[in-house]
Amino acid sequence: MEKAYFQGAIYAFILVAVLAALMLRRLRETVLALTPLLLGTLWTVGLMQVFGLKFNLANVWGLPVIIGAAAEYGLNVVIRYMEGRAHGGPLLARSTVMAVTLNGLTTIGGFGSLMVAQHQGIFSLGLLLTIGASTSLVASLIVLPVLIRLFGQAASESKVRSLPAA
Numbered sequence: 001m002e003k004a005y006f007q008g009a010i011y012a013f014i015l016v017a018v019l020a021a022l023m024l025r026r027l028r029e030t031v032l033a034l035t036p037l038l039l040g041t042l043w044t045v046g047l048m049q050v051f052g053l054k055f056n057l058a059n060v061w062g063l064p065v066i067i068g069a070a071a072e073y074g075l076n077v078v079i080r081y082m083e084g085r086a087h088g089g090p091l092l093a094r095s096t097v098m099a100v101t102l103n104g105l106t107t108i109g110g111f112g113s114l115m116v117a118q119h120q121g122i123f124s125l126g127l128l129l130t131i132g133a134s135t136s137l138v139a140s141l142i143v144l145p146v147l148i149r150l151f152g153q154a155a156s157e158s159k160v161r162s163l164p165a166a
Helices: 002-024 027-051 062-087 094-116 120-162
Strands: none
Touching: 002 027, 002 062, 027 062, 027 120, 062 094, 062 120, 094 120
16 A cells, blocks of 8 residues: 555656646756755655654655645746746746745645644654655755756856857
8 A cells, every 4th residue: 555655656746747847848947846846855755764754554645745835836936937037037036935935834834733633643644744845845945046046047148159149
């Protein structure tokens, strides 16, 4: 049964990646948007070891939920970056940072509320989801803007260099 949940998480990741690619229609931006998902998942698995949390039948189905939340954070940041780039706006608008932060904090609060349960399975689910949403939010708001600055400017500069001289 646990194997099926891990397969479901893989299917969720593939589906999210395909939908992100269809939405963004650019490979570089798709990879950037999925970076918080990858980092958040890796950091979550690492922090599970720190907290002594193991996958079990009660919390393993939380992986697709983490995948969905992490993808949303990254997509919001990258889509806003693309809009700003197209219209001469900032790299990352303050309103976008505030919106993603509020979205993430409400998600973390909702997931964290599961940790008040007396049932150990519900508590572990809440802890897993809280860790996953937190790490994905950090990756979206701290790591992703740095990557956008590095790789986004490289894309813009290569377009300027490739323009023919008038």
